[in-house]
Amino acid sequence: MKTQIEKLSKPIIEKVAIVGAGLGGLATAIALRKQGFDIHVYEKAQEFRPAGAGLTIAPNGLNCLAVIEQSIVEDLKRSGCDVRQGIFKKMTGETIAINPIRSRYLEKYGQPFLTIWWWRLQQILASKLPPEIIHLNHRCVGFEQNDNGVEIYFENGKKVYADLLVGADGLNSVVREKLIGDGKPHYVGSMIWRAVIKYNYELLKPDEIISIKGNKQIMRLLNVGDGYIFWAIRKLSSDFSVSDSATLAKSRVLNEVAEWEESLRGLVDATEAEQILEGPICDRPPLAHWSKGRVTLLGDAAHPMATSIGQGASTTFEDAYELAQCFSQSSSIEEALSSYEKRRIDRTQIIQTRSALADMRSYETDSETFSRQTQEQSQTPTGEEFLDWLYNYKPFMTA
DSSP states (O other), rough: OOOOOOOOOOOOOSSEEEOOOEEHHHHHHHHHHTTTEEEEEEEESOOSSSOOOEEEOOHHHHHHHHHOOOOOHHHHHHHEEOOOEEEEEEEESOEEEEEEEEEHHHHHHOOOOOEHHHHHHHHOOOOOOGGEEEEEEOOEEEEOSSSSSSSETTTOOEEEEEEEEEEOOOOOOOHHHHTTTTOOOOEEEEEEEEEEOOOTTTTSTTTTEEEOOOOSSSEEEOOOOOEEHHHHHEESSSOOOOSSSHHHHEEEEHHHHSSHHHHHHHHHHTGGGOOOEEEEEEEEEOOOOOOOEEEOOGGGGTTOSSSOOOHHHHHHHHHHHHHHHHHSSSSHHHHHHHHHHHHHHHHHHHHHHHHHHHHHHTEEEEEEEEHHHHHHHTSSSHHHHHHHHHTTOGGGGGG
């Protein structure tokens, strides 16, 4: 039984093009390079810059990263925050409940629960790759494939040829639209405002996550390392329009917390308008297949999900590991991609569905009931069974 990704003695493909230099694209590049493939990553951004939200990485994601490259996990633990407990509060600031996290996760699942800034994680992953294989300012606009390979086209007029194309280009994936053609993402019913700022918020300790329940609103606060705080406010809303300017977006979210405790309003008010990301939370219906010919999907391009149970990054790292592992164990592209789908689609469908359901249920109760239900969910047989299935995912068990 293999416990790491090994270099193939005779690769079934040579050159792989990955569209998207986000977390999934970079992790996949690291995993596939270990097999001796000629990997190139194409990213639409003109430069890597501080961007993105704060995120959580659960034990299932850490287990996969450890097999892809152990030093990634070591860097994550140094750069991010190891969460010890979750705090539930009212919008008035009153603490309702405290939920222990670290001791339970380490004991049951063998890994901590980490928080980190998306950009910091992107930097860590990019540092594991030769810079010359990451091609910025390459916005994919389409591709054509035949039995021999794939030709990928970019907005800057360039085109490249590869044996395999991996679409890791996110929620609004160009590769998915060309491959599947299933239209725009589906609005799940929640708007979100979020930002990462350098801020000394004394009520949030480095090893805590705070969740605050308002009136059809939920706010989360995370430390993401090096003195930076991530805040996010979700609101149940039939209106998913985006503000015309950054100033209007800030005014809109400040209005949402107008009756909240002063320090929480102060955190939002201290955030520069241009730093606030505003948008609808979206997912897509699960697919029966992610692959056609020599093209496949990964991460948010394959299975975007609501943010409520924090599995976007972790399931993406599962994809990266499994895709590489399938190519190490298969004798043809068809066999590898078929195996990849069999290992991944059923699992991600369950997580997508659970995420959307949890997102809606979180708005249905008052703050005390919300905190109690959140804790009880992990203590019921059904909840406990689901969490064990989710977090105990160890890559070598399916290898």
